[in-house]
Amino acid sequence: MRHRPRGDSRGILDPERMLREVRFRRHLPVESLRPWVEHYWLIDWALSTPFEQRIVPHPAVNVVFRRDGDGPEFGEVAGVGRDLFRITLTGTGRVCGVQFRPGGFHAFWRRPVTELTGRRVPLPAGRLAGPELAVCAATTDDERCHALDTLLTGWEPEPDPMIEEAVRLAEAIRTDRTALRVDDFAARHDLPVRRLQRLFMEYVGVGPKWVIRRYRLQEAVEQAAGGPLNWADLAADLGYSDQAHLVRDFTAVAGVSPAAYARSMR
Missing domain, CATH: 1.10.10.60 (Homeodomain-like)
Structure with missing residues (x-):
């Protein structure tokens, strides 16, 4: 089992520019989740001009929480993306994401993962571990990772x-x-x-x-x-x-x- 997150930039177009524009880092989940979860990825930004990032998606599902400025936090499930993913960031904000291992999200979804392919859907009602869970509101990386650990552990994934x-x-x-x-x-x-x-x-x-x-x-x-x-x-x-x-x-x-x-x- 990996003891540190991947350090490559594979799939990120123009990674050097991205690292100049935003704070990007990866963290491993709690050990019990590592059979299914590749890593957590966190991004924070404070931009004076808009920045477009392009990604060649991995064959993996992501669960993503995003908060722009002082706005509300929202979560979504992003299925495997077949096409180039583009996102334009403005002002201030943060994203807390979970990249699952290819195949790993099935332990949480418990249905054919192909139904998510090419789609981004709101996090299903009842999936959050209580209304107090606000991943992006956490101050430190450790707190954000702990919130994600709590969320995913609460989904009770089962070995298969x-x-x-x-x-x-x-x-x-x-x-x-x-x-x-x-x-x-x-x-x-x-x-x-x-x-x-x-x-x-x-x-x-x-x-x-x-x-x-x-x-x-x-x-x-x-x-x-x-x-x-x-x-x-x-x-x-x-x-x-x-x-x-x-x-x-x-x-x-x-x-x-x-x-x-x-x-x-x-």
Whole structure:
């Protein structure tokens, strides 16, 4: 089990600018929640001009609490996002979010996670652990994390071997750069392709092919920010049939071409 949150910026477009504009940090949940929860993410901002942040979403569900200025706090469940996520921040505010492990939200939702895919829905009534819980109103990071621990523990997640399998397989795709084809991945893990597909749709919310492609595209975005690339070689490394296919997918998910994104980072 991980003892500190991930330190990468994968999925965040122009991460250096984001860190200049807002306070962004990650924290781990209480240990009992870590089989299902990747990390908590906290953002605070005080801006003189509007700031737009763009995110290439992970194949993960998030629960998000937001408060703008002195306004009311609201919470929502954000299913796996298929498209580029854009948000414009203004004035002052804060966000407290929970990123679940791909497959992990099923332990709390207890229904097919695919019904949330591509959607953002208000946090269901009765899910809050009492009206006194106001995550974003907490002063310190420890207090905010404790509020989130209280919320999620109150949902009483239950261990489930199917969830454990989905989480394990999705993590294998994330960490194994050689996972490029669904049939090869299924054979490597001794699973029928149809069973793998059903498992991911039920517990992750998207199919294994989509998860493979999303993680590999996030790698392409990360590498594009790092300096000049041979795009044909990168396309082959990421399992694309040709460079043009990678360019089309990159442009669709990031909103700009690979060359334009690389130039903007420099």
